Amino acid sequence: MTISNNGVAKEEGNTKVTSLKSFFSFLITFILMFLSWIVLSGKFDPLLLWLGGISSFLVAYYFYDLLFPAMEPGYIKVFFRFIRYTPWLIWEIIKANFHLLYLAFHPRMKDLIDPHIITFKTNLKSDIAIATLANSITLTPGTITVTADQDGVFRVHAIDRESAEALPGTMLKKVAQVFGEEI
Amino acid sequence: MDILVVLFLVIGLFFFLGGAVGIIRMPDFYTRLHPAGKLDTLGIFAMVTGLAIYNLHHFSLEALLLCAKMFLIVFFVFLSSPTATHSIVDAGMRAGLRHWTKKKGKG
Numbered sequence: 001m002t003i004s005n006n007g008v009a010k011e012e013g014n015t016k017v018t019s020l021k022s023f024f025s026f027l028i029t030f031i032l033m034f035l036s037w038i039v040l041s042g043k044f045d046p047l048l049l050w051l052g053g054i055s056s057f058l059v060a061y062y063f064y065d066l067l068f069p070a071m072e073p074g075y076i077k078v079f080f081r082f083i084r085y086t087p088w089l090i091w092e093i094i095k096a097n098f099h100l101l102y103l104a105f106h107p108r109m110k111d112l113i114d115p116h117i118i119t120f121k122t123n124l125k126s127d128i129a130i131a132t133l134a135n136s137i138t139l140t141p142g143t144i145t146v147t148a149d150q151d152g153v154f155r156v157h158a159i160d161r162e163s164a165e166a167l168p169g170t171m172l173k174k175v176a177q178v179f180g181e182e183i
Numbered sequence: 184m185d186i187l188v189v190l191f192l193v194i195g196l197f198f199f200l201g202g203a204v205g206i207i208r209m210p211d212f213y214t215r216l217h218p219a220g221k222l223d224t225l226g227i228f229a230m231v232t233g234l235a236i237y238n239l240h241h242f243s244l245e246a247l248l249l250c251a252k253m254f255l256i257v258f259f260v261f262l263s264s265p266t267a268t269h270s271i272v273d274a275g276m277r278a279g280l281r282h283w284t285k286k287k288g289k290g
Contacts (some may be wrong), residue, residue, distance in 0.1 A: 037210050040249060040253070042245060093225065097224070100217060101198065104201045104205030104222070119235060134269065145265075145272075
């Protein structure tokens with residue numbers, strides 16, 4: 001930090017923005033760590049709160065770039081859109097569970113299932129969008145993500161025709177909308 | 184209130200039972216992972232909800248904190264279960280295991 005401060009004026013402006021961003025990610029990491037300390041300890045003695053504050057400060061100071069590597073203002077919007085995406089995902093998970101439960105107890109199960117692997121390409125760019133879509137696919141009806149790479153190519157193992165045809169469909173649209181990407 | 188608790192616990196147990204039965208009955212490695220990875224998530228969610236309601240009989244801050252801790256377990260299972268399932272499937276693919284298809288007849 002001190003070295004770049006001695007540089008040219010243009011670089012100085014950049015450093016200011018970067019340090020502000022890293023300060024925000026530090027602050028958010030600190031708040032998260034402190035909240036989880038309070039929840040996990042459950043005691044409100046001043047001594048314990050101080051110890052928690054000091055240790056979360058140390059963790060946030062050294063590891064602030066692990067959880068939120070680049071804090072952009074747009075991330076707050078993404079966060080709220082992700083919260084709106086969650087209830088739909090939970091509903092899909094519940095449907096997935098009932099579907100599989102039905103399959104597991106069905107006496108002629110082997111006639112109903114028809115496992116195969118499908119491949120499709122998406123235009124998702126960011127890592128977090130791809131990871132979210134991969135995890136959502138694994139959680140929902142009869143599909144497991146086999147591979148997902150950085151170009152947005154997914155290979156999915158589907159347990160029957162019905163769940164294979166539903167892909168990528170609505171889920172891709174919703175995930176792309178959450179992270180503000182084009183399909 | 185107790186009826187609700189028992190109902191949630193029974194639902195959770197039913198899901199876990201379904202998961203176990205599914206693991207035994209499915210024809211091959213990949214299809215076995217479907218019930219193993221998914222029925223557990225809703226099973227643990229239902230059971231923890233039941234326990235949380237039971238725990239809130241005497242409402243206090245400590246009980247509330249305990250509930251928060253229990254739902255943290257659910258949160259981490261929701262995160263780690265698909266990831267683990269995915270990596271097991273990926274390992275199977277890398278090792279070159281073919282998946283069961285209907286055309287082969289008996290798997």
